[in-house]
Amino acid sequence: MTEPAVRRRRSGIQGNEAAAGWLFVAPAVLILGLFLVLPIGMALWVSVSGWNGQGSPFAPGVPFVGAQNYTELFLAEGLTRENFMISIRNNLYYVAVAVPAQTLLALALALVVNQRFLKGTSFFRTAFYFPSVTSSVAISVVFLFLFANSGAVNALLALVGISGPAWFADPRGLLHLVLGGLGLVDVDNPPAALTGGGPFGLSWWEWLAGPSVAMSTIIMLVVWTTSGTFMLIFLAALQDVPVQVEEASLIDGANAWQRLRHVTLPMLKPALFLVITLGLIGTWQVFDQIYVMSQGKPANTTLTPAYLSYRTAFTDFEYGVGAAISFVLFLIIVVMTLVQRWVMRDRDEVRPRRRWWPRRGGAS
Amino acid sequence: MTAPGRPARRGGFRALVGTFLGYAVLVFFALVFLYPFVIQTANSFKTEADAAAHPLSPVPDPFTTAAFTRIFDSTAFPLWIGNSILVTLLITVGRVFLDSLAGYALARLSFRGRGAVTAMIVAVMAVPGVVLLIPKFLVLNQLGIYNTYPALVLPLLVDAAGVFIMRQFFLSVPPSLEEAARMDGAGVFRTYWSIILPMARPALITLTILSFQASWNEFPHTVVAVQSPQLFTLPRGIANLVSGSLGAGTQYPLKLGAALLATIPVAIIFVVFQRYFVRGAAEGASKE
Numbered sequence: 347m348t349e350p351a352v353r354r355r356r357s358g359i360q361g362n363e364a365a366a367g368w369l370f371v372a373p374a375v376l377i378l379g380l381f382l383v384l385p386i387g388m389a390l391w392v393s394v395s396g397w398n399g400q401g402s403p404f405a406p407g408v409p410f411v412g413a414q415n416y417t418e419l420f421l422a423e424g425l426t427r428e429n430f431m432i433s434i435r436n437n438l439y440y441v442a443v444a445v446p447a448q449t450l451l452a453l454a455l456a457l458v459v460n461q462r463f464l465k466g467t468s469f470f471r472t473a474f475y476f477p478s479v480t481s482s483v484a485i486s487v488v489f490l491f492l493f494a495n496s497g498a499v500n501a502l503l504a505l506v507g508i509s510g511p512a513w514f515a516d517p518r519g520l521l522h523l524v525l526g527g528l529g530l531v532d533v534d535n536p537p538a539a540l541t542g543g544g545p546f547g548l549s550w551w552e553w554l555a556g557p558s559v560a561m562s563t564i565i566m567l568v569v570w571t572t573s574g575t576f577m578l579i580f581l582a583a584l585q586d587v588p589v590q591v592e593e594a595s596l597i598d599g600a601n602a603w604q605r606l607r608h609v610t611l612p613m614l615k616p617a618l619f620l621v622i623t624l625g626l627i628g629t630w631q632v633f634d635q636i637y638v639m640s641q642g643k644p645a646n647t648t649l650t651p652a653y654l655s656y657r658t659a660f661t662d663f664e665y666g667v668g669a670a671i672s673f674v675l676f677l678i679i680v681v682m683t684l685v686q687r688w689v690m691r692d693r694d695e696v697r698p699r700r701r702w703w704p705r706r707g708g709a710s
Numbered sequence: 711m712t713a714p715g716r717p718a719r720r721g722g723f724r725a726l727v728g729t730f731l732g733y734a735v736l737v738f739f740a741l742v743f744l745y746p747f748v749i750q751t752a753n754s755f756k757t758e759a760d761a762a763a764h765p766l767s768p769v770p771d772p773f774t775t776a777a778f779t780r781i782f783d784s785t786a787f788p789l790w791i792g793n794s795i796l797v798t799l800l801i802t803v804g805r806v807f808l809d810s811l812a813g814y815a816l817a818r819l820s821f822r823g824r825g826a827v828t829a830m831i832v833a834v835m836a837v838p839g840v841v842l843l844i845p846k847f848l849v850l851n852q853l854g855i856y857n858t859y860p861a862l863v864l865p866l867l868v869d870a871a872g873v874f875i876m877r878q879f880f881l882s883v884p885p886s887l888e889e890a891a892r893m894d895g896a897g898v899f900r901t902y903w904s905i906i907l908p909m910a911r912p913a914l915i916t917l918t919i920l921s922f923q924a925s926w927n928e929f930p931h932t933v934v935a936v937q938s939p940q941l942f943t944l945p946r947g948i949a950n951l952v953s954g955s956l957g958a959g960t961q962y963p964l965k966l967g968a969a970l971l972a973t974i975p976v977a978i979i980f981v982v983f984q985r986y987f988v989r990g991a992a993e994g995a996s997k998e
Binding site for chain 2: 364377384392454464473479496570659665
């Protein structure tokens with residue numbers, strides 16, 4: 347980074363420059379350190395303490411409880427573990443549905459918007475991206491109305507003769523509904539083999555609930571707001587596919603599907619990995635929508651670890667447990683990020699780093 | 711961009727079907743992505759009975775602005791807007807100035823520890839925001855500024871991604887102009903302020919717009935930074951309106967109207983500066 351030649355030439359103002367450099371970065375370092383780095387250390391302490399929110403967590407009277415807050419989440423029987431495991435189950439289903447859905451939708455939109463024989467695609471690109479830039483709170487209000495009992499979605503369903511559910515009040519799991527619909531199990535009277543036991547205090551039957559009807563509205567909302575951003579990432583990658591490659595495959599007589607499968611998709615791999623891991627990181631952090639739309643209701647089926655950590659700390663005043671949940675969540679996300687880094691580094695060796703943004707005007 | 715000879719190859723019936731299908735997909739998804747906003751706008755001008763009976767209709771019948779009158783008369787909406795404008799203004803100005811200052815130093819000034827600071831900025835970008843909710847509250851509480859305007863503004867005054875964007879931009883600026891200024895005896899700050907900053911206009915506009923959008927929409931931070939309704943910003947106020955005492959009743963025209971008013975500034979900025987948003991989304995993604 348520092349070139350000795352430059353350093354020697356500028357030796358006269360070297361000290362001056364060093365001082366200015368530190369002065370310039372000082373505000374940024376101070377604020378990021380104070381509000382991003384230091385908090386992590388403080389929360390680590392709180393997560394192993396029995397602090398109740400009164401006074402300072404560093405006051406002498408605050409007890410050190412070791413791993414107790416963590417064992418309550420994973421090992422000790424009780425409401426704390428039950429709620430935490432339910433939130434983990436909910437979020438696992440949420441991730442399993444939302445990430446593939448938003449990735450596929452974004453990819454499909456990018457492929458269509460990228461077609462050169464279609465006119466006006468820049469308008470459509472803007473339209474698809476618009477929900478991504480608006481306020482998550484405002485959007486949640488709109489979705490509350492869309493999925494209300496007398497809302498637009500049920501009005502739409504009524505047009506085709508379907509009586510829509512009371513979306514936000516319906517705690518039934520989709521997987522349960524499917525299993526019941528197929529006649530495999532009696533939902534009201536689940537088989538004893540499944541209700542008997544299961545890992546972490548939840549029965550297998552509970553683990554196998556699937557996302558609830560209420561949760562699926564939040565999944566739809568999130569897919570709707572994130573697809574636009576991910577579409578742009580795919581679009582940028584698509585525009586980096588050299589025209590000659592496509593033409594060569596065209597001359598070779600490949601049909602549209604073969605071109606997509608064997609030419610375009612392999613070149614989109616880095617973008618695909620990026621979108622999937624950004625999706626994995628994002629879906630574990632869902633908070634705003636839960637806060638505004640459901641607050642975990644009905645029957646805890648929209649409870650997620652992010653919201654649970656907030657609720658545990660700020661409504662139940664169990665700061666230690668809340669901080670412990672934050673750290674578990676932090677670890678989950680760090681693992682996702684590391685997986686992404688590892689995968690991306692692997693790809694970078696094959697292919698030089700590319701720009702992710704579309705060339706100006708290139709998309710139209 | 712256009713492949714020569716391509717239109718000629720695409721001809722006949724199959725191409726026509728392809729074009730038709732392409733537009734059908736585009737129009738269908740344009741409706742999916744935009745019609746909720748149409749519904750939102752239309753229903754905020756409806757009566758409650760009409761909104762419940764005809765939620766899909768884009769035409770209010772009868773047309774009424776009663777919801778907006780009530781938003782301004784019987785909620786704290788004006789206060790929330792004032793808070794939002796103040797907070798957004800301060801955060802945006804702070805971010806543009808402090809991010810570019812730090813980005814410049816990291817790109818151009820050599821000082822001991824520069825590598826470490828750059829590494830810290832990159833590392834901090836990877837910290838997921840939601841897990842910091844409790845930690846942030848702990849620090850604000852400890853500093854004695856919980857539930858104050860500084861708590862709303864100070865932690866968001868610098869963002870690591872912005873510093874990184876500015877650093878990348880300054881790295882790409884040729885150093886010759888700057889060196890000429892130095893030779894003429896300009897100090898470091900003066901060189902930065904009157905030579906480099908004016909050249910950075912595109913990056914500064916991107917940063918301004920992204921900061922405006924992010925701080926105008928910011929929600930989780932306000933949840934842990936303040937408690938008093940006097941300090942609510944628009945998203946916090948609306949969230950309270952929806953999940954609070956009014957949540958039990960329907961009152962959809964009122965809620966949708968409030969959400970609409972919160973969306974309008976960002977919508978205008980988005981339509982006018984669309985390409986900066988696109989660039990920002992791309993740069994935000996490439997940081998990983």
